[in-house]
Amino acid sequence: MIKEGQKIDTDFSLDIVEDGEQKSVKFEELLDRPTIVSVYMRNNTSGCDKQNASLAQEADWFDQKGYNLVAISKDSCGSHKNYADKMGINYVLASDPDYKFGKATDSVVEKSMFGNTYEAPTRSAYIIASDGTVKGIIEKVDTKNHADELKNLINNL
Numbered sequence: 001m002i003k004e005g006q007k008i009d010t011d012f013s014l015d016i017v018e019d020g021e022q023k024s025v026k027f028e029e030l031l032d033r034p035t036i037v038s039v040y041m042r043n044n045t046s047g048c049d050k051q052n053a054s055l056a057q058e059a060d061w062f063d064q065k066g067y068n069l070v071a072i073s074k075d076s077c078g079s080h081k082n083y084a085d086k087m088g089i090n091y092v093l094a095s096d097p098d099y100k101f102g103k104a105t106d107s108v109v110e111k112s113m114f115g116n117t118y119e120a121p122t123r124s125a126y127i128i129a130s131d132g133t134v135k136g137i138i139e140k141v142d143t144k145n146h147a148d149e150l151k152n153l154i155n156n157l
Contacts, residue, residue: 001122001139002105007132012100014072017080017093027101030092031130035068036150037101038125038141043075043083050143051123056089058147065154067127072096074120105134125150127157 002008010028038055040048052071055062062069069091075083080093094101102108102121111120125146127136136153 001107001124001137002126002134004134004137006134008104008128008134010104010132012104014100015077015095016070017077017084017095019090020081020084022077022081027104028132030068030070030094031128031132033066033068033130034135035070035128035130036062036125037128038069038071038146038150039101039107039121039123040071040073040141041120041123042073043079044086047123047143048073049087051141051146052083052087052089054144054146054148055091055150056087058151059089059091061147061151062091062154067154068092070094072101074099127153 012027013024015024040051042048059069072094074097077095099108099121107122107124108119109122110117123141125138125141126134129135135157138149142149
């Protein structure tokens with residue numbers, strides 16, 4: 001996994017949903033100010049719903065502190081649009097089925113479920129400066145208290 005102080009490779013594109021609209025962007029375009037990237041597995045699953053509900057409740061706090069908020073999963077933008085409506089999400093949801101962000105942060109690991117092994121990104125969060133430098137990392141997200149753990153990290157930067 002990438003370490004604090006290192007820069008990530010921002011030269012990749014993602015499809016995102018922002019304000020109900022789908023578009024394709026270069027990752028570096030999301031870094032127009034410090035940005036929080038919260039990685040989750042899948043829309044409409046218990047832990048991921050808690051993680052995003054926590055962020056949605058505090059999205060205005062992050063904005064007022066000068067941070068963009070991006071939640072990223074392998075779900076399609078169509079799924080993200082419905083999910084944003086359902087969960088009251090007013091921040092960017094990014095679709096990353098090829099784990100481009102996970103590869104850029106060296107956070108794709110082997111996992112297993114029901115006896116099957118597969119590779120996927122860790123459920124983690126990153127605070128990234130406009131130049132791509134990682135300023136803070138939460139290696140294992142507490143889904144229920146995710147916004148609070150991010151707020152604590154920001155307040156201690």
